[in-house]
Amino acid sequence: MTTRLLPVLWALLLLLPAARAVADTEEELTVLSYHEVAEPGQALVPQYAVTPTDFVRQMDWLRNHGYHFVSVADVLAGREGKKPLPDKAVLITFDDGYQSVYDHAWPVLKMFHIPAVINVVGSWLEEKGTVDFDGKRLPREQLLSWRELRELSQSGLVEIGSHSFDLHRGILGNPQGNMQPATTTRRYLPEAKRYEDETSYRKRVQADLERNDALIRRNTGKAPRVIAWPYGRYNKTTREVAERLGMRIGLTLDDGANMHDTPLWALRRILVEGGMKLWDLEREITIRNQNLSDNDRPQKIMHVDLDYVYDADPAQQERNLDRLIDRIARMGVNAVYLQAFSDPDGNGSADAVYFPSRNMPMRADLFNRVAWQIRTRTQVRRLYAWMPALSWELPASNPAARDRVVTLPGEKTGRVDMGYLRLSPFSARARQAIREIYEDLARSAPFEGLLFHDDITLSDYEDASPFGLKTYQAWGLPASVQEIRKSDDLIGRWTILKINALDDFAMELADVVREQQPTLKVARNLYARVVLNPKAEVWYSQSLDNSLARYDFTAIMAMPLMERAADPGTFFHDLVNAVNDRPGAMKKVVFELQSVDWREDNRPIDSKELADQIRSLYGMGVQHVGYYPDGLFSNSPATGVMKTVLDGKPNAPATR
Template identity: 35%
Template sequence: MNRLYLYLVVFFISITSSSVYAADNKFITLCYHDIIEGLTDNLDEDQMAVGLGNLIAQFSWMKEQGYNVVSVQDILDGEQGKKPLPEKAVLITFDDGYSSIYKYLYPLLKMYDYTAVIAVVGKWLSAKPGEFVKYGDRDKKLRSEFLSWDQLREMKASGHIEIASHSFDLHHGELGNPQGNRQPSATTRIFNKKSQSYETDQQYYERIKTDLKLNSDLIEKNTGVRPRTMVWPYGASSKQTVSIAKALGMPVTMTLKAGNNTYLDLPGVRRKLVISNPSLSDFVNDMEQKEKQMDLVRGVRIDMDDIYDKDPKRFTLKFNQLLDRIKAMKVNTVYLSAFSDEDNDGYAESVYFSSKHFPTRADILNRVSWQIQTRAGGGDHIEVHTWMPIIAFENEHGNQLNEQAILGIYEDMAKYVYVEGLLFSDLKGAGSEGFPRKLINTVKNYRTRVKKAAILLSSQTVIDAAGNSNYWDNLNKYYNNFVINVNFKSKSQKTHIESLLQALPKNKDLSKFIFELQTVNGETNEKISATALSSEIDFLLENKAIQLSYYPDNVQGDHPPLDMIKSKISVREFPFSD
């Protein structure tokens, strides 16, 4: 403890902050994991660990700058109107229940008079001394690397920690598709290889409920108090899992979504993930970020019909080529078709996911989406948005499906596919009043990470709607963004783009509009040259239209040419640096 004492002497500043109450009752939540003494860089194998010295520096800085560390009880009191939160409120959380919490964090909490939420995994704590526990899907850790019940009881009795549930045994992946991808247990319908079928809704519900109840019972048995906070492993949750947690006495649940919180966020608290042992300057920059910068969209729209092949080997080859191409382009958004339109009549005839409401051409969308998110980013995150029609679905007899059946199709997609956004096309109409909102809410019931819904429009449609405020008012009811497919006019493209920009609503926020370049002339089916595409992008950028995507992408034919499109559309400042 001598080294810890020296750290405290150097960094601890005794400041008594008066509570100035904030009118908006916002709070920040920090998410830590393990603490390693002597860790000074970000090269440790465990990128979730923070160095002891850096942690003390962060705690000291928060104290100096007037941040007020609050407890879950403080937040609940504020929600109930008993006592508002102080200004610059911060909730500290530590996931997984490492033994370093008792050794290093506990003395700091007492010294700074801070509190923290400690989220524990029941199965790990139930292992016998000397045994290994399975940590995630690959690693194994000794039971001694985690807290003991005696340590948890002591810290709880001090009033400096609150014990939260991190599940009994959901901190691992489950088989999520026929191709073998393992995905977060709490939000995955398990695929059974023997029966070639997915877990039923009832089986899924009972599995999650049984797990959460088991961990709450275990915590109560060993500490005398049931947890009221559920911290989702990997941050993966849905409205259904949140509802189960609430019914079991845990109205507060925590995710790994970025952002600040108000009382309205208690069912899904956002947390700042403290990762890669950040220096004090990096930590300060993250904490003091006043407003989130505009999300720059640089993307590509992929038609699954272009990469699907009945021959598994040929499909795998084409898919791997696509992953390599996306990784090389360094884009951050992929719009991925979830349906098949083999006869190109504008109607979906089948889908690329398991569905009990519509024919499945091949159950591959979940794998494609997951692999793009986990393999194609090269360390950067890629958002995958599924692209589907609103009402353009027809059955084997050529009859259009009713809205209830379409809601079922979207529900199936949300259950079995990991997505973060939606792209709608309405070539055949938008359905009844409010129908797009029903589709969006249906997906969000299962995929809480879905934060954006966009509509695909042709540039000519936008030009034709110039000055029609009702048109845009109606679209704004449902959509965060508008993906505008810029029709190619070989002899007057700049004039066409000028007309498009002038047709956008007055006082327009250009960040809401993603300009999608055509790489093939829709009228002649001829490829648009790299020179023409490059010129088009430059003209858009000159006019402050910086949100860009393109369609279609020809992987095998390298069109548009990789070097050209990479230099123009990459989110990286230096796209050729690696």
């Protein structure tokens, strides 16, 4: 969380209850992340430099307002059940090991008897003369000396943590030349035209962390118990390596509170920036204590087809990407659903992907490049990888390619016939192939969320594959779709079990991705008909209640023209009322609007009409809105019109 959010957060605080939350919803531990303690004119990175006066004021304010400074030993003892942490516990941390910390922070820590952690980059400390500091040369004396670090360590107040040996830098992350965090990026090898494999990646991370562990141990006599992940990036591999080396505590820059169940290896920190005053720090801490994060802010979402950016000519593809980046910036959205698969024939099923994959052809190595450009060149705070769950057209050589959903013939009045080619969720072979696709996606690029395509569905005539029939029999049902359909009671039971089986598989795929993207949020597309018509749960094996319980966000396809609604206004009101009937649901529901009329040769919806629909939804208390598709080359919807509604705030107060 940064000071860019503070005006929004100040408005939010006016709405928060004055009383503290009950114990099980309070933040267990506040962790503050400092860098330099220096005047702006002397700071190496002024944005993250706190003046000596502000630092002492902040420590004094914390002490005077009931906060209790704790050590690493206290945190570990609390989690081991040996001694509970005090109320309003706070841990002070410093990253990078600047000389200014010794000159200006250390006297204050000693005076107030404040425990702290200083996380150091070994390669910087081993340099002579100058240090390669993120691409620029820095005099070595501007970093702590080993003599000073030993003094700090031996004081009993300061714990020396690891910030890696040489992972605090960028490495080549894609063929297009983007430099990305070395800790979690699989290095692109241009000579071989491939990425380092998982074995090489793990060995590189392990060698680095082992080297810094040995360096700190040799120079201070103590092994580090803490690692601050460089740039806040970490994954299952880095965590496992660090934990085996005895670094049980991992410090991140993730948003949100440290609750009783927050893993020690992913403790969230408040980044204290230059210029933050006491009231800024108080707001940040108060927000964390309410366990709010960026995900609680109203989302304004652009749903992007990467197929429109792709071009066989790399130069034209880059021009298309620049056009997209400019369009996102001018649209005013703060979240993007970005297609990670390729569907050039438009049948809703994936023919290829935009990242290296074991099981699918790669149309172009494009997802990483576009995701990185969006995250670093636009105002977007949340980027979701948009992926199918079942609709994969695997190569014929893949044994799982034939394990498809089987649809029986029959009357399907009232249903939307998707026609997607889907793999059977009941085939172990198909599930494994899909898991591997998601594993490859997760390793390919950093992103914050996962949007499941609208293919998490089975009709009441599906799935009649041998895999499905065997599963139904295991559920205590007839091994025949025809027999099940003869009984309303059996259909009801069958539908509930299918809904849960589909959602279970989606959660399984999300867990695969979380191994590389630990803070992942999960959204899914849901048909509006399921929300409006109880019978539709049977037709689609989808449920709003189940979706609200299982997914972080449910993106309802609020598309009246696609649903052939007689009156769009009534359609939207009915959807909103259905969501409001479920307490707390509105904060987890996205209303995704259509920007073209697919029934009329993809005729663009008038931009003013679309903007008015969003304003109307805001007026009804809707928090999260999006639209699909985005007309990259037709300026449809028009950025000038949409920015006026997307760049503003919902009429109704949101949770953030």
